[in-house]
Amino acid sequence: MTVILRSLGINKSTFDAQLRRRPDLRARLDAAKPLTGQALVCAKFDDILTAIRNGATAEGAVESFGGTGVSFFKVVKSDQALHQRFVAATADRENGDNARGKAASGRFSEADFERAIEALRAAPKIGFARVLVDGLPTPFLVLDKAKRDPEFHARLVEVVGERAKRRAGLKKQPPRVYAEGLLRQACLALDLYRSADGAAAGLDPEDRDDVASEIVLAVLEGEITEQEIRTKGRRLGRRRVFGEQAWASSLDATAHDTSNAETLGERLASPCGIIFY
Structure with missing residues (x-):
């Protein structure tokens, strides 16, 4: 909204003031906002059920209207009447020519299942439900066939293993190389650490980092206050790093x-x- 107002040369504060004075304008603005989430599901519920009857999965039907499966199932679980309508629409799909479950087994040939295997192999980063579309056997049918056909089961296991290896390879990234001293620079951006580091000035660089870190911990643990770092921090930090006898006094x-x-x-x-x- 802010970007739109800027493009029109309208000040947002002025616009908000107009909305407070004009309830009718506020109502028109709210009505113009696109529906999302559960509100979208409720508004498009009849259309979603029609898509399901025509062969779509619940997730696919909702996504075709710009929603998500998560929002759809939240609505269905919260309203028994809507849940019953969803169950009935799914049953209508499975009892007709658009079935996606066991009733659809006879519609797919061995060649179709072969295409499903190759599709899964070709798209290792994409989930089964998104790969097995457009006339391919559904994930349910592929798994059901694997239970009944040992040879197909072996091939499916092989493809699943290939997909896992390729996903792992795609996820591998070269190790990140950080500039020397970058962590110290980040720590010094914090007021507390910068004060502690000042109290440890003059020490060996490695000891200085350790002492400064212990001073910060002492402040966070309530042993000293941040204001006491200048007077007590150096001695306290060295004692916590090296012990009571770390620095001989004579x-x-x-x-x-x-x-x-x-x-x-x-x-x-x-x-x-x-x-x-």
Whole structure:
């Protein structure tokens, strides 16, 4: 509606104001709107039943009028009288020349079932009900024949397997390659993460990401507030990543990565320890 109004040079606010003042104009607009969903099914119910009697499936009949099978069956299930009329129309179809069930078996030859197999093979992405149309045996008849004919059953199973493999092949997509640092850029677009990242500034890049993430989690878990990130975030984040002894506060404190209570001063005094600091 907005696009139409713009194309006519009409302001939507002005138009809405006119609708509020003119109930008759509102009624004409509502009447002009195309029917959809269950309203469409109810309005076209007689026509849908006629199409069913003439050989269409319920879904096909509804779709020919712009509706959906889901809406049709919702209407039918909610109204017993309409349900009975639908059942009667289906029975009329099956008792006449337009039957689609077992009564239609005699109308189709072996060549027709062969065409059905080839049609299914040629259209792996399309469902049975949409492939087996235009004079081909219906899905019900194809499955019924498969139950009675072992050779046809084997061929149908083969075709179904081919369809599944081809659908799987069609769905395969090359792995997506993301630019380096794209996730970090996305995270930095969030105010909370940007504050946490600032609190972790100066750390090794890998440690910085971990510490910033822990700060964000601490805020989300209610351990600190977002306003406390500047004063408490850095120490809290490092403690959550490395533990209580992650950062020695003096040369007499125990180094966090030793199991023999070696102090930081002793580590620095060793011939190799200086390499790590």
